[in-house]
Amino acid sequence: MKYNIDGIDYDVIIEKKRNKRIYIRVKEDMKIYVTCNSFVTKILIKNILDENINSLRKMINQVKKTIDRNTKFFYLGKEYDIIIDENIKNIKIEYDKIYTKDEKMLNKWYRNEIIRIFDERYVYIYNHFKENITSPILKIRTMKSRWGVYNRKNHTITLNSKLIEYDTSKIDYVIVHELSHIIHFDHSKDFWNLVSKYCPDYKKIRKELKD
Numbered sequence: 001m002k003y004n005i006d007g008i009d010y011d012v013i014i015e016k017k018r019n020k021r022i023y024i025r026v027k028e029d030m031k032i033y034v035t036c037n038s039f040v041t042k043i044l045i046k047n048i049l050d051e052n053i054n055s056l057r058k059m060i061n062q063v064k065k066t067i068d069r070n071t072k073f074f075y076l077g078k079e080y081d082i083i084i085d086e087n088i089k090n091i092k093i094e095y096d097k098i099y100t101k102d103e104k105m106l107n108k109w110y111r112n113e114i115i116r117i118f119d120e121r122y123v124y125i126y127n128h129f130k131e132n133i134t135s136p137i138l139k140i141r142t143m144k145s146r147w148g149v150y151n152r153k154n155h156t157i158t159l160n161s162k163l164i165e166y167d168t169s170k171i172d173y174v175i176v177h178e179l180s181h182i183i184h185f186d187h188s189k190d191f192w193n194l195v196s197k198y199c200p201d202y203k204k205i206r207k208e209l210k211d
Helices: 042-051 053-070 103-128 161-165 168-183 189-198 202-210
Strands: 002-005 008-016 023-026 032-036 073-075 078-084 092-094 097-100 137-141 148-151 156-160
Touching: 002 053, 008 042, 023 053, 032 042, 042 053, 073 161, 097 103, 103 137, 103 156, 103 161, 103 168, 148 168, 156 161, 156 168, 161 168, 168 189, 168 202, 189 202
Parallel strands: 008 032, 078 097, 137 156
Antiparallel strands: 002 008, 023 032, 073 078, 092 097, 148 156
16 A cells, blocks of 8 residues: 655555554654554545644654664764774774774774763763762663663663763753652652753753654
8 A cells, every 4th residue: 555645655554453543653664554453444544644644744754864863973963974994093083074994993982982971971960969869870771762761679870872972961961860860750840840950951952852
């Protein structure tokens, strides 16, 4: 099944499951996935897509942004071209270019930078935190739906490794956000007041991270 949006035909993949509701997604292969039960006809699916065409446009644009970002190299909020040079012994950054011997060297350097910068920013933010809290254990891993998370049971803060792509203001905000959850475990007014104490422009940063 094909569905046309603004002059472009998109493949519609219909996944039949025992769902009571109909779910629509756009994946990175730029196909529209519709999950529904076996009684839903193609005519009904077409009508539902028509009713949700503006939402589909937003999903498509978001996926395009994700694809575009994944094909580029970002480091602390800046985009770089990768230059492979077999004579390079150490990573070298000049203007908008990163020089590396090979991909292995670049990946190793990138992982070390994530650890170094996250730890550096975490120590800085924690030392400026005036509330009486014990220092959580810092963990780093790649997460699909969160920039950071505080685990009350283990008293750990986990940061999304993808934050290395953004400038330090974004990293600092996520750290402040998770440290604030030690005091307020919800997203109450008191919680946001505490976040704003250390990150006054948190609303702007949150919007940028969502976009």
